[in-house]
Amino acid sequence: MSSTALQPARGTHDLIGEEHRRHRRVVEAARDIAARYGFEEWATPVFEDTRVFSRSLGETSDVVTKEMYSFTDRGGESVTLRPENTAGVCRALVSNGLTQSNLPRKVFYAGPMFRYERPQKGRYRQFHQIGIEVLGAAEPLADAEVIACGWHIQQELEIAEGTVLEVNTLGDRPSREAYRAALVDYFTRHQDRLSEDSRLRLGKNPLRILDSKDPGDQTLMDGAPTIHDHLTAEAAAFYAALRRHLDTFRVPFRENPRIVRGLDYYNHTAFEFVTDRLGAQGTVMGGGRYDGLVEQMGGPPTPSVGWAAGVERLSLLLEAAGLTPSAPRPAVVVPVGDAAEPQAIAILQRLREAGLVAEMAYRGNLRRRMERANRIGAAAAVILGEDELARGMAIVRNLDDGTQAEVRLDAVIEALAETDVEGALEAAMADELEEGFEAMLGEEEEPDDR
């Protein structure tokens, strides 16, 4: 690469070839499964008024304090590239006047998110998330269904064996405040044994000390109070109901009282699907309940629950499991001699109209075209020499086993159905159905002839 060649901006990456196919597989599987659960897809703007995020994510969260891509536009407004999409979806619910009717609203989304961070494998400045939100449901059954849907998507992607669901409760507001006070009390008494980072957290966000990776901090955890000692009866009942529903949905999970989640808007349910296969980026899907967020956007109280998942991370799991989708295999139409080209184009288009993936090179002799066919992974070649065309015939060659046969032009699709050409089998079957239908119509006409 020449030194004058432009590089992608730091933390961004191009999705090309296999990587793009994995990416698309993740999004399409999620979209498909979420639709089965009754979620409708929304697309909200990639940038929003900065207050959408500063108001919702918590003034002390890292995302707000140091990771936002914010800038002032030409009109003097402060706008921010979305670092996540839950806040945007809640804003959209309110902006579009959807808070009064038809609740709960079940929303699926997929798209790019932006955080100014130091890039690593599985962590980028522009990355992609899929997510679902149930807006306007206070029942723990909604939490369980949201989690079940996430689990189902991972099963559909065949990566569910590699992840573990960890759940926790953050309680309601009284539970959380009591717990926070107890934690501050405990860690203040042992301040001398806390790491430097955690001493800072003590003043800012004491809950975060719980998932510190510092070995010294870890030794303090066993004696630390847990949220479960401070749950109100209502919060405890909510959590118990969630676990019961998860069992009913047959979603395996592990309780982890240390899960706290980074964004301030969560209450009650908090959960993460984690894996040990992605190094430091172990969280593959994470979410929880956020009963106060819509209100913060200027709407009425609208209890809600959802999750977001990193497409890049799910894609890495697909790659590691050898589950990269293969590219569709085309049929290649090969005219021999210039005079054959017009008829070859007619046949090429007929194949495409029938639903097959078909290609024809723009130039080259037979040998070159065959080489190219092989290179692009074609499953079959339809060879059209002037000799064959004069007899209304074509050669259909299976490029996997090297066998070939001369067939009538109207039997080309049928012959391609014997190969791995994408769409050929379906096209041939559809053709048969049509013929069968025509035959039935023909029989029905017989009585009139009598």
Added chain:
RNA sequence: GCGGCCUUAGCUCAGGUGGUAGAGCGCCAGGUUGUGGUCUUGGAUGUCACGGGUUCGAGUCCCGUAGGUCGCCCCA
């Protein structure tokens, strides 16, 4: 934002203690103007990430910058 390691052809990588570059794969052309994969012959790969320094001489040593990677922070 902090620390470790890394950066040589399109890709994966060799290049003891300094003497101005190599392999495999891939690519292009021929053997083969009606048959791809296999085989065979030939060909082009490059500011050795960038900038500076030491030296007669730097891919090699030193400093800085950028990017990547691993970890911390945090998170998808």
